[in-house]
Amino acid sequence: MVQVRHPYNKVTARIADELRKIVGEKYVVFGDTERLEPYSHDEVAEAEYAHMPEALVRPGTAEEIAAIVKLANRERIAVTPRGAGSGLSGGAVPLCGGIVLLCDRMNRVLEIDAANMMLVCEPGVVTNEINNQLADYGLVFAGYPMSLETCYIGGNVAENAGGGKAVKYGVTGRYITGVEMVSPTGEIVRYGGKCVKDVTGYNMVQLMVGSEGTLGIFTKIWIKLMPLPKEAVNLLVLFETVQQAIDAVPRIMTSGGIIPTAIEFMDRLSVQASCRYLNETIPYEKCGAMLLVEVDGSDEAQVERDYEKVGELCVECGAIEVYVADNHTTRERIWKVRRNIAEAFKVVSPHQSLEDIVVPIANIPAMIPELEKLSAKYDIQIPCYGHAGDGNLHATPVKNPSASLEHWHAILPHIMEELFKVTARLGGTISGEHGIGHKRKKYLPLVMGEAEIEMMRQIKRALDPNNILNPGKIFDV
Amino acid sequence: MKIIVPIKQVPETGAVKMDETTGTMIREGVEAIINPLDLYGIELAIRLREQFGGEVVTISMGPPKAEKALREAIAMGCDRGILLSDRAFAGADTWATAYALSQAIRKEGQFDLIICGERATDGDTGQVGPAIASFLDLPVASYVSKFDGCDAKAVRVHRLVEDGYEVLEVGLPAVLTVVKEVSDPRLPTLRGKQKARKAEIPVMTHEAIDADPECLGLKGSPTRVVKIHRPKVARQCTKVVAADEAAVAKAVDGLIKMLESKDLI
Numbered sequence: 001m002v003q004v005r006h007p008y009n010k011v012t013a014r015i016a017d018e019l020r021k022i023v024g025e026k027y028v029v030f031g032d033t034e035r036l037e038p039y040s041h042d043e044v045a046e047a048e049y050a051h052m053p054e055a056l057v058r059p060g061t062a063e064e065i066a067a068i069v070k071l072a073n074r075e076r077i078a079v080t081p082r083g084a085g086s087g088l089s090g091g092a093v094p095l096c097g098g099i100v101l102l103c104d105r106m107n108r109v110l111e112i113d114a115a116n117m118m119l120v121c122e123p124g125v126v127t128n129e130i131n132n133q134l135a136d137y138g139l140v141f142a143g144y145p146m147s148l149e150t151c152y153i154g155g156n157v158a159e160n161a162g163g164g165k166a167v168k169y170g171v172t173g174r175y176i177t178g179v180e181m182v183s184p185t186g187e188i189v190r191y192g193g194k195c196v197k198d199v200t201g202y203n204m205v206q207l208m209v210g211s212e213g214t215l216g217i218f219t220k221i222w223i224k225l226m227p228l229p230k231e232a233v234n235l236l237v238l239f240e241t242v243q244q245a246i247d248a249v250p251r252i253m254t255s256g257g258i259i260p261t262a263i264e265f266m267d268r269l270s271v272q273a274s275c276r277y278l279n280e281t282i283p284y285e286k287c288g289a290m291l292l293v294e295v296d297g298s299d300e301a302q303v304e305r306d307y308e309k310v311g312e313l314c315v316e317c318g319a320i321e322v323y324v325a326d327n328h329t330t331r332e333r334i335w336k337v338r339r340n341i342a343e344a345f346k347v348v349s350p351h352q353s354l355e356d357i358v359v360p361i362a363n364i365p366a367m368i369p370e371l372e373k374l375s376a377k378y379d380i381q382i383p384c385y386g387h388a389g390d391g392n393l394h395a396t397p398v399k400n401p402s403a404s405l406e407h408w409h410a411i412l413p414h415i416m417e418e419l420f421k422v423t424a425r426l427g428g429t430i431s432g433e434h435g436i437g438h439k440r441k442k443y444l445p446l447v448m449g450e451a452e453i454e455m456m457r458q459i460k461r462a463l464d465p466n467n468i469l470n471p472g473k474i475f476d477v
Numbered sequence: 478m479k480i481i482v483p484i485k486q487v488p489e490t491g492a493v494k495m496d497e498t499t500g501t502m503i504r505e506g507v508e509a510i511i512n513p514l515d516l517y518g519i520e521l522a523i524r525l526r527e528q529f530g531g532e533v534v535t536i537s538m539g540p541p542k543a544e545k546a547l548r549e550a551i552a553m554g555c556d557r558g559i560l561l562s563d564r565a566f567a568g569a570d571t572w573a574t575a576y577a578l579s580q581a582i583r584k585e586g587q588f589d590l591i592i593c594g595e596r597a598t599d600g601d602t603g604q605v606g607p608a609i610a611s612f613l614d615l616p617v618a619s620y621v622s623k624f625d626g627c628d629a630k631a632v633r634v635h636r637l638v639e640d641g642y643e644v645l646e647v648g649l650p651a652v653l654t655v656v657k658e659v660s661d662p663r664l665p666t667l668r669g670k671q672k673a674r675k676a677e678i679p680v681m682t683h684e685a686i687d688a689d690p691e692c693l694g695l696k697g698s699p700t701r702v703v704k705i706h707r708p709k710v711a712r713q714c715t716k717v718v719a720a721d722e723a724a725v726a727k728a729v730d731g732l733i734k735m736l737e738s739k740d741l742i
Contacts, residue, residue, distance in 0.1 A: 236664070281661040304674075311667040322667035324552070327510045328489040330664055 006096040006471065009076045011054035019057050019099070022067045027105070029056040039100045042087040043147075045350055048409070049439055053080070053094040060105045062180065062188050062219035069217070070186035072099060072468050080470045081213040083123065083155030086147040088354055089437030091159060091212045095472035101217060103154050109133055110220065117225040118177070118194045123154025123218040130223070140228040142169035145433075146339065154218045160210030162356075162433030164338075165294070167389030168261045169226075171433065173209040178222030181208065184215065184464030193222055207459075212435050213470040215463055229296040231303040232261065236323040236334045237314045238287040242267060245289035246365045248317040249388050252293065256313050258306050263389030264292040267368065270341045270385040277344035278336055287320060291388065292338050341385050342396070348381065351399035351408055355419065359428030361391040370422045371395055378411050379403070392432035395419060420446045436474045444475060478531035479588040480522040482555065483578050483609065484515040486539050486546040487599040495707065511546045514594030516553075516662035518655050521624060522592050523554040523663070529627075532556045534585060538566055538577055544678050552665035552673035563682040568695030571600070575608030577693060580686040582613065590632070591652040595620055606654035616651045622658040 011019075016030035029035045033052070041050035059065045072079045078098030085092050094100050106122035109130065113119070114137050119130065128148045130141045145151055145161040155161070157179070162171040178192030191204040208216055239245040249263055266274070268288045275284045284290075291314065295306040311322040325331045345352055359367055368384065375382045379400055386394040397415050399408040420430045420443045429447045430440055444453060453475050460467070460477055467477050488507040496503050511519075522533045535550040537543050538561035547558030561581050569577065582591065591613075593606030603619075610617035622642055623635035631649055635642040637656050647653075665673070683693055691697055717732065719725040736742045 235667070282664060308667070308671070315667070323664040324667055324670045325664065326670075327549070328491065328508050329510050329513055329516070333664065 006078070007076070008078045008096050008098055008471075010097065011077055011099060015071070015075055015077065016055055018071055019055060019068065022071070023057055023059050023064050027058040027060070030054070036100075039082065039085070039102070040093065042085045042090060042092045044088060044090050044093075044354075044437075044439055045352065049090045049093060051093050051095050052097065053100040054097045056100050056102060058102045058105050062182060065101065065182040065217055065219060066186045066188050068099065068101060069182050069184065069468065073185055073466050076466060077468070078471050079217075079468055081154075081158070081217045083152035083158070084126070084147075084150050086151045087155060087159060087435065087437070088356070088439075089159070089212070089431070089435040090439040091435050091437040091470070091473060092155070093438065095438055095470075103152065103217075106154075106219065107152075112137060112139075113194065114139065116194050119223045119225055121153060121221055121223070123152060123157070123221060125153050127151050127153050127156055134225065135228065138228050139225040141175060141223050142226050143172040143175055144169070145172070153221055153223075157209055157218060157221055158211065158213050159435045160433070162387065162390070162392060164262045164264060164387060166387060166392075166433075167263055168259045168296075173206060175224045176205060176209050176221060177224050178220075179205055179208050179216075179218055180220035181216035181218045184466075184469040188219070189216075190220070196224065210435070212437060212473050214460060214473055215469065217469070227298070229261075230298050231300050232294060232296040232326075232331070233303055233307045234325040234331050234334050235291075235293045235295075235307055235311055235314070236282070236325065236337070237291040237293065237311075238282070238284070238320045238322075239289045239291070239314075239318060240287065240320060241318075242289045242368045243365050244318040245291050246368075246388065248291060248314050248319070249361060249364070251313055251317065252310050253389075256309050258295065258310060260293050260306075260310065260389065261296045262292065262294040262387070264338050264386065265364070265388030265393070266290045266292070266338060266341065266385040267383060269381055269383040270344075271337070273344040273348065273383060274337050274341045277347060278340055280333075280337060282323065283321070290337070292334060338385070341383060342394075345381075345383060345396065345398050349399040349401045351405070353397045353412060353416065354434075355395050355397070355416070355430075356386070356392060356432045356434045357395055357419065357423040357428055357430060358390065358392040358432030359423060359426045361388065363426040363428065364388060364391060364393065366426055367393065367395075367422070370426075371419075374415060374418055374422075378415055380411075380415070387432075390432065391428070416440075416443060417446070423447075438472055441472075441474060441476070478525055478529045478590065479585075480525060480531065480533045480590045480592060481582055481585060481588050482515070482518050482522045482533060482535045482550070482592050483582075483605070484519065484535055484537050484546055484550055484594070485512045485597045485599075485605075486510070486537060486543040487512045487597055490598050509542065509545065511549055512594055512597040512599075514596060514598065514655075514657070516594070517657055517660050518592040518594045518653075519550050519553055519555060520660040520662040521653075521655055522590070524660065525590070525624070525627075526554075526556075531589070534559065534588075536578065536581055537561065538569070538574060538581075541680070544680075547678055548673040548676065549665060551676050552669035553663055554669060558676065558678045560678050560680045561682075561686065562680050563693075565683045565688075565690060565693045568698065569693065570698035570700045571602050571604040571608055572699055573693055573697040575605045576612055576697070577683070577686065577688055578605070579609045579612035580688045581681055582609065584681075584686055589649050591615070591650070593652065593654045595654045595656050603654070606652060610652035613652075616647050617654070618645050618647050618651065619654040621653045621655045624659065 078096040080094040082092040103124040107124035111120040144163040144165040180190040535555040596603035620637040622637040625633040
């Protein structure tokens with residue numbers, strides 16, 4: 001667990017009673033270590049990033065949240081908002097103890113406005129549920145975080161989640177047109193709404209998107225919808241080398257003139273681990289890299305032409321084989337290979353650091369030999385997979401199972417620093433979609449100057465003078 | 478080796494919703510796929526052809542859109558596809574389906590094997606494969622889990638039974654119905670898809686297969702679905718909380734007594 005020196009007061013029995021008065025007896029957990037423990041960490045596996053909260057509060061309304069935040073300001077207690085806890089930066093970890101504010105009870109879809117192609121919901125709606133409800137309307141929320149079956153929309157907005165379909169549809173923020181939230185001082189405010197265009201004042205909505213719970217707690221979210229594409233075809237393309245696979249990526253978009261929904265890349269290590277884990281029988285042994293390309297649209301013939309063109313371009317780039325999945329059975333089988341990489345490496349070692357570096361796409365091939373150098377230097381595996389179409393790569397250092405845990409903890413910061421330095425040198429940055437949280441905080445200066453960080457600090461200080469909301473994240477105030 | 482693979486197009490079960498009043502599946506708007514268990518039969522047939530040469534012909538009875546399933550099978554590697562589509566076939570039960578399929582198979586002339594999936598995921602009967610064998614008066618091995626070689630006259634297969642497997646030698650021509658263990662279906666390739674798109678799929682009506690109209694469709698079906706209902710699953714839950722070792726021991730004793738009283742252990 002992290003040890004942090006901070007100026008906050010603890011949640012006392014008296015404060016716990018006040019919290020109970022605000023949200024109701026059964027929605028406060030206090031003094032019960034066993035029940036509080038699950039809220040001490042997110043999906044980041046390392047215990048060193050965890051920290052226990054003193055109380056868990058589960059409000060049901062914006063007014064309750066406002067009252068909690070006002071109380072926290074008065075008593076100088078840290079408040080960390082939390083969704084489903086599937087984050088990968090430590091964003092929902094209560095680094096300074098205090099209150100974890102869980103939004104799971106605020107899980108209603110408030111309005112599906114088909115005429116305006118808008119959906120209004122509370123932050124605790126499971127992201128997948130949004131599209132389940134929209135299917136009957138022929139509409140879709142195009143954000144697609146990889147954890148969509150568990151994560152909450154509030155967390156997606158707070159982290160500006162990316163995912164597997166960003167090449168064509170962009171990331172979460174593109175679809176957020178309004179937020180109602182509780183400010184760090186406890187005011188209920190609303191920015192934006194159902195208007196597609198809105199330049200009234202600062203773009204506060206997009207400042208809140210990706211603010212990692214440091215600038216406000218969402219209570220309502222306005223989401224712009226799209227017509228649901230009727231047809232989707234996936235190609236799983238096997239290449240002998242990484243270079244061949246990566247060369248194909250820009251060509252699909254430039255010579256092919258097609259923007260696929262997804263272009264996912266998997267290197268040899270990732271492919272082999274995942275296929276072995278799944279007992280997959282496609283001939284992966286001789287393959288040095290794979291691409292998973294998805295094209296979608298509303299016209300079957302058009303989608304057919306598109307995937308055929310993409311497939312032929314891949315063959316020109318030296319693809320060994322192009323598999324085509326155009327129905328549920330085969331589509332699932334193909335995506336499983338991509339989705340199970342992280343799970344497969346948990347079998348090798350549960351100790352791994354799932355990173356999400358991002359570089360300009362043309363620089364991906366230059367990244368791969370650097371990762372190989374790092375693996376050799378530290379005698380570890382670094383599988384590399386991810387969203388090649390966005391240059392967003394999950395280079396994931398995995399602990400060597402035969403090395404000691406002390407050794408792993410000793411080398412990991414060096415690996416991270418070297419990895420991030422290489423990324424910066426290649427024109428990239430340290431997080432494309434997971435966020436900074438406290439996991440990557442100390443590496444921020446590698447890609448950002450002091451003046452830039454200071455300007456962000458000033459925003460934080462102005463909105464949250466007591467530094468109540470999610471303290472210790474992104475940068476130190 | 479000439480192999481016939483009858484397949485069925487079924488709704489993708491993960492997406493199926495039930496009509497609460499009639500108790501039937503709502504098929505509209507649900508993606509239609511090859512019955513997943515038929516994929517194992519297709520794969521086995523293609524492998525046998527790769528090993529011994531010959532031809533794999535896939536055949537399906539269904540509405541015109543079932544052609545898509547046949548094209549998918551060709552994309553995987555089948556050589557040809559035949560679609561039985563005629564209003565006269567509509568509403569067929571397993572008997573009438575097997576009759577129509579067997580009539581169409583007769584039109585194919587000589588063949589060595591018919592390979593079916595053990596059952597379809599929608600009807601779940603597992604009867605059509607063995608019934609085809611009955612109509613054609615052929616030996617049948619159901620629940621085949623392994624293909625263990627063949628010569629000009631017979632195939633040797635493992636047949637899955639409850640407490641192990643039987644090793645059978647079956648004279649050719651024969652019908653096999655296969656289970657998942659028999660093969661790992663391959664994915665269709667780009668070249669396969671291109672070939673499948675160009676393939677001509679003949680559509681056969683009841684006249685083309687010389688079928689007796691009295692034996693077809695709903696009219697020719699000896700079975701009737703009288704009523705379908707979803708079984709109610711009644712689960713009871715008892716929560717046992719134990720804080721220390723003594724309480725755990727007590728809880729375990731209680732659990733054993735409860736299970737014994739229900740004859741479960």
